Amino acid sequence: MRNPPARYLQTLQEHFASAPTWFACTEGMDTHNARAPATGSALTTNQDGKGTAFQRWFHFKEAFSPSFVTAAIDSLGYRPQHIADPFGGSGTSAITAQLLSIDATTVEVNPFLADVIKAKVSSLSAEKLRHAAVDFQASLGRTCSNVLRLSHLPPTFVEGPEKRRWIFPLSVALHLSRYLMCIDQIADPDIQRFFKVALGAVLVDCSNVYVNGKGRRYRSAWQDNQPTPEKLDELFAIQFNTSFEDVLRFEGRPQSRINVIHGDSRTALAQVSEPIDLVVFSPPYPNTFDYTDIYNVELWVLGYLGSSADNAQLRKETLRSHVQVSRPYDVPLQSSQLLARTIEALNQQQDRLWDANIPAMVGAYFRDLEIVLEQCQRLLAPSGKVMMVVGDSRYADVSIDVANVIGEIASAMGFGSVAVRKVRQMRSSAQQGGRLLLAESIVELRS
Numbered sequence: 001m002r003n004p005p006a007r008y009l010q011t012l013q014e015h016f017a018s019a020p021t022w023f024a025c026t027e028g029m030d031t032h033n034a035r036a037p038a039t040g041s042a043l044t045t046n047q048d049g050k051g052t053a054f055q056r057w058f059h060f061k062e063a064f065s066p067s068f069v070t071a072a073i074d075s076l077g078y079r080p081q082h083i084a085d086p087f088g089g090s091g092t093s094a095i096t097a098q099l100l101s102i103d104a105t106t107v108e109v110n111p112f113l114a115d116v117i118k119a120k121v122s123s124l125s126a127e128k129l130r131h132a133a134v135d136f137q138a139s140l141g142r143t144c145s146n147v148l149r150l151s152h153l154p155p156t157f158v159e160g161p162e163k164r165r166w167i168f169p170l171s172v173a174l175h176l177s178r179y180l181m182c183i184d185q186i187a188d189p190d191i192q193r194f195f196k197v198a199l200g201a202v203l204v205d206c207s208n209v210y211v212n213g214k215g216r217r218y219r220s221a222w223q224d225n226q227p228t229p230e231k232l233d234e235l236f237a238i239q240f241n242t243s244f245e246d247v248l249r250f251e252g253r254p255q256s257r258i259n260v261i262h263g264d265s266r267t268a269l270a271q272v273s274e275p276i277d278l279v280v281f282s283p284p285y286p287n288t289f290d291y292t293d294i295y296n297v298e299l300w301v302l303g304y305l306g307s308s309a310d311n312a313q314l315r316k317e318t319l320r321s322h323v324q325v326s327r328p329y330d331v332p333l334q335s336s337q338l339l340a341r342t343i344e345a346l347n348q349q350q351d352r353l354w355d356a357n358i359p360a361m362v363g364a365y366f367r368d369l370e371i372v373l374e375q376c377q378r379l380l381a382p383s384g385k386v387m388m389v390v391g392d393s394r395y396a397d398v399s400i401d402v403a404n405v406i407g408e409i410a411s412a413m414g415f416g417s418v419a420v421r422k423v424r425q426m427r428s429s430a431q432q433g434g435r436l437l438l439a440e441s442i443v444e445l446r447s
């Protein structure tokens with residue numbers, strides 16, 4: 001065994017930054033005396049974690065830092081049997097739990113991200129992966145490109161006559177078709193997933209676009225500086241080796257039970273029956289961005305989406321934090337005066353809102369979180385707790401104070417202890433002046 005159990009924690013320390021100091025903070029309702037660390041520090045997020053083991057399999061800007069998850073576990077004061085993250089993202093909670101030999105359940109609605117998590121936690125053999133890499137290279141050499149393999153893609157994806165814009169030049173698209181056909185041929189589902197995730201991790205860098213929190217944009221002067229098939233080969237090889245290194249280093253790690261559910265946490269949590277000691281998560285913020293847009297290139301190219309109906313269906317399964325598809329809007333069953341005042345203020349600003357559904361979306365967002373909290377309440381072990389990282393939003397000068405609305409709803413639901421504390425300030429959108437106005441907070445709930 002490459003990495004004997006006694007060394008796991010030490011290895012974690014070497015690869016994961018040390019735990020944030022704010023963690024020793026308060027218990028009990030602390031809404032108004034919240035301690036705010038230095039503006040701009042990103043204690044909960046992984047923005048500096050590009051070199052961190054497993055985090056580097058796919059750049060996911062909104063990921064937790066693993067040290068946040070380990071600190072959340074430590075803060076329980078006892079060793080948990082089972083933790084859960086209903087908004088799994090890139091799987092930080094799940095892989096951290098696995099490395100600490102703790103059982104975990106995680107839910108993720110985006111099928112590509114669900115595969116990123118499954119790839120990280122699956123017990124791949126480095127030796128098998130090494131053989132698969134050799135076979136893959138040979139198979140790539142034998143396989144002819146076939147543009148039909150990309151026929152499911154929307155028109156803007158592949159260069160063609162009379163198109164003004166395209167995400168991939170034809171040469172890269174044809175080369176991609178060879179990669180996809182070779183991945184299709186891999187029989188072992190775990191190994192196939194590993195290759196898919198490695199390819200997904202380099203797609204945007206091999207395209208004419210970049211993606212940020214606002215969606216997809218063409219690079220400046222993209223026509224003059226388009227990627228090449230050689231760049232795809234080079235980036236894929238680097239990514240494969242990087243991820244492979246983690247497989248090798250952590251091979252033989254503890255095999256705790258990690259349940260990755262691809263689905264909508266509003267319904268999927270009903271499948272879970274074992275008590276949970278810690279539910280730790282960060283849901284999408286109610287800022288109208290849809291993660292389906294942010295990971296759209298990966299979703300389409302890797303075949304998770306095959307039609308615009310698939311795209312719309314995925315949007316419908318995401319939390320009601322955006323208005324990209326029309327859905328029924330309802331409000332939380334438990335009352336929150338703060339939420340009622342917020343929706344009223346938004347309604348008064350209706351003519352300044354860029355979408356008339358924003359006030360209703362805000363109500364529905366909290367209903368969705370309430371549904372997730374109902375499941376947390378059902379599953380929480382007696383000494384367990386829920387830790388949510390949430391962020392405020394702002395529309396037409398009306399702030400959505402997410403943490404305190406959740407605090408009110410959770411109290412009304414019967415959670416015995418509700419603590420809210422701010423952890424950082426986020427920059428608001430350019431329309432709101434880009435000033436540091438929006439708080440990110442941790443909401444801690446106990447039965």
Ligand SMILES: C[S@@+](CC[C@H](N)C(=O)[O-])C[C@H]1O[C@@H](n2cnc3c(N)ncnc32)[C@H](O)[C@@H]1O
Nearest residue numbers: 063064087089090091092108109264265318319
């Ligand atoms: C802020 S990210 C979570 C990041 C995660 N903590 C990590 O470390 O990578 C929120 C995630 O929630 C997912 N999501 C949105 N709606 C969901 C739903 N209804 N059920 C499950 N996951 C959902 C999004 O796809 C996104 O990956």
